[in-house]
Amino acid sequence: MQKITLKLFRYNPETDTKPHYDTFELEAEPTDRVLDLMEKVKGYHDGSLSFRRSCAHGVCGSCAMRINGQNMLACKTLVQDLKTSRITVEPILGLSVLKDMIVDMDPFFDSYKKVMPFFVNDEPKPAQERHQSIEDRERFDDTTKCILCGACTTSCPSFWSNDEYIGPAAIVNAHRFIFDSRDKGAAERLQILNDQFGVYRCRTIFNCTVACPREIQITQAIGEVKKAIATGSLD
Amino acid sequence: MALNRKVGFFKGLKYKGGGPMWAWILHRLSGLAMVFFVGSHIIAGFLTQQFGSDVGIAINIVYENWIFQLVLFFLVIFHAVNGLRVTLLDLWPALLEYQRESIWLEWLVIIPLYVLILFTVLKSALGL
Numbered sequence: 001m002q003k004i005t006l007k008l009f010r011y012n013p014e015t016d017t018k019p020h021y022d023t024f025e026l027e028a029e030p031t032d033r034v035l036d037l038m039e040k041v042k043g044y045h046d047g048s049l050s051f052r053r054s055c056a057h058g059v060c061g062s063c064a065m066r067i068n069g070q071n072m073l074a075c076k077t078l079v080q081d082l083k084t085s086r087i088t089v090e091p092i093l094g095l096s097v098l099k100d101m102i103v104d105m106d107p108f109f110d111s112y113k114k115v116m117p118f119f120v121n122d123e124p125k126p127a128q129e130r131h132q133s134i135e136d137r138e139r140f141d142d143t144t145k146c147i148l149c150g151a152c153t154t155s156c157p158s159f160w161s162n163d164e165y166i167g168p169a170a171i172v173n174a175h176r177f178i179f180d181s182r183d184k185g186a187a188e189r190l191q192i193l194n195d196q197f198g199v200y201r202c203r204t205i206f207n208c209t210v211a212c213p214r215e216i217q218i219t220q221a222i223g224e225v226k227k228a229i230a231t232g233s234l235d
Numbered sequence: 236m237a238l239n240r241k242v243g244f245f246k247g248l249k250y251k252g253g254g255p256m257w258a259w260i261l262h263r264l265s266g267l268a269m270v271f272f273v274g275s276h277i278i279a280g281f282l283t284q285q286f287g288s289d290v291g292i293a294i295n296i297v298y299e300n301w302i303f304q305l306v307l308f309f310l311v312i313f314h315a316v317n318g319l320r321v322t323l324l325d326l327w328p329a330l331l332e333y334q335r336e337s338i339w340l341e342w343l344v345i346i347p348l349y350v351l352i353l354f355t356v357l358k359s360a361l362g363l
């Protein structure tokens with residue numbers, strides 16, 4: 001067991017005009033996750049603490065938070081990984097805070113919906129499944145891993161300065177279909193991303209790739225989309 | 236009411252993006268600084284030539300000062316090499332996987348170049 005000082009961002013829209021921080025002293029195992037600490041605070045110290053969580057196993061994407069200044073999933077971050085006994089948890093940046101760690105994800109999902117994140121192919125259905133070679137499947141494997149947690153988009157300075165920028169998460173999900181050999185909507189998606197608030201808002205800052213809890217090479221995916229737009233070819 | 240989404244300059248700076256983010260910030264700052272350098276150089280030249288003004292001469296004194304020159308050289312070289320790095324990465328997205336290494340490589344180019352400049356500037360400044 002180890003003593004942990006947990007500093008939490010607090011904002012209650014019903015009583016507060018300004019956010020503040022609350023500090024809790026807790027006992028924790030080095031293998032406890034930040035999410036466990038927050039559950040402990042909510043269960044034993046202050047039931048009004050609000051944050052999103054569901055799976056607690058890094059798959060649902062609800063628990064993206066700014067932990068010691070960097071976007072991470074609270075359920076995947078172990079106390080020992082942070083290498084300090086002082087842990088600060090704040091909501092992700094660039095989306096309006098509704099309460100404590102809960103932010104309004106609507107603008108994020110609006111951008112996501114814009115890129116048509118679904119399979120498009122109007123050709124007659126084959127008798128069985130649509131076949132794809134191993135190499136063709138490999139082409140977009142990395143971007144299938146996205147869990148839409150928002151850690152990338154909310155770590156991006158371009159997005160902070162303007163939320164009209166479609167953001168890395170939406171581009172990753174566009175990439176997943178653009179480079180899928182079975183899909184026929186690539187041209188339309190590239191058109192959508194070839195916009196002043198599309199891929200060219202990406203300044204190759206790389207915060208998104210560093211923040212991604214699924215280790216997706218996001219900047220690379222964005223680079224590939226930029227190149228596809230510039231050259232008109234998917235190779 | 237929900238809190239405004241605005242991310243102020245200092246709040247943004249506090250985000251721990253690490254080396255890649257700082258490279259970007261320094262790139263922006265050095266770009267701005269160059270606009271200022273070149274701008275003041277042009278103004279100084281104009282003022283001295285057209286009006287023989289003392290202001291122009293004063294600006295030139297600052298401009299030719301060796302400390303100023305060292306800062307200027309650093310910012311120009313950083314901006315050029317970092318810009319080249321980002322351009323190459325943008326042209327060959329496959330290289331983006333090695334972007335951390337690319338930053339190391341960048342310093343590997345900048346440091347020897349800068350040492351050379353340091354040596355040359357100091358030599359003439361201190362009359363060695």
Ligand code: FES
Nearest residue numbers: 056060061063075
């Ligand atoms: S709770 Fe599901 S990803 Fe963290």
